[in-house]
Amino acid sequence: MDSKVKIIMNLLRTSTLLNRTGIKLVEGTKLASVQQWQLLGIIDRNEGISLAKLCEETLVTKQNITGLVDRLHKADLITTWTDSNDKRITRVGITSKGKETMEEMKPRTEMSNNTTFVNFSEEELNQFDNMLERVVNSLLPESNVKKGRKE
Template sequence: MEDLKTNITLDFLRISNLLSRYGSKMVADVGLKSIQQWVILRTIINRGEISIGELKEEMLVTKQNMTGMINRLQKSNLVTLFQDSEDKRRTRVKITDEGHRVYEQLKSLRNDFNSKTYHIYNDQEILVLSDLLNRLIGHLKEE
């Protein structure tokens, strides 16, 4: 069983490398510099607006790394920063019209990729896979 667990871990690393390769191509096609920028845009779109601290927690990176990534997105006119109305020490981020445009381009590429990638699973298997992965991520975040 230990060998199987090790193989699963190594498979995750291989999958990560493959997904990074495909993801890097997709983001480059719409002018983004990294997959992380895509994840940040998606998170902001899903939340409406978010603090840099909340983004940092969501992305599992340091505040310095998050600040750098947000600054690059701001220079590209994909996000805008503003002061939190309730806590002046907190900086919040929201997406710009240009950010929405870029994200919409990515959605089309992502949907094509998802169709090609996940057609080997039926809907029930996709639900089970999603649940298993989310449980593992939650567990690893607690470690």
């Protein structure tokens, strides 16, 4: 089999396995999905992030982000506000309940990551990360995702 085909097949398999692992990790928490966990983590690391930037970070459409944000807001995990300089921009922040949820996820995440990457050196992890970044950047133009949206 062509190495490029093997890589694509392995990336697809990896995606499926990561989703299954993520579902197990969020079980019993205030999070209803892996996507909510991903979004909450991005918001936690980027207080005041705009909805447009969330779309860009997650490669999810504005409609889907809006639904995810609404569900996280209803669960009191995040808060939203209108940007004081540009009323067209909605910003998102994490609540204390959201921070508690991220703290609850931290040991689960660390244990899972340690198990997943036990056979990799730090150098290999950095190389792997760089290669995946390059794959993502190669795929972005084909996916009709616009980079550099207005903040």
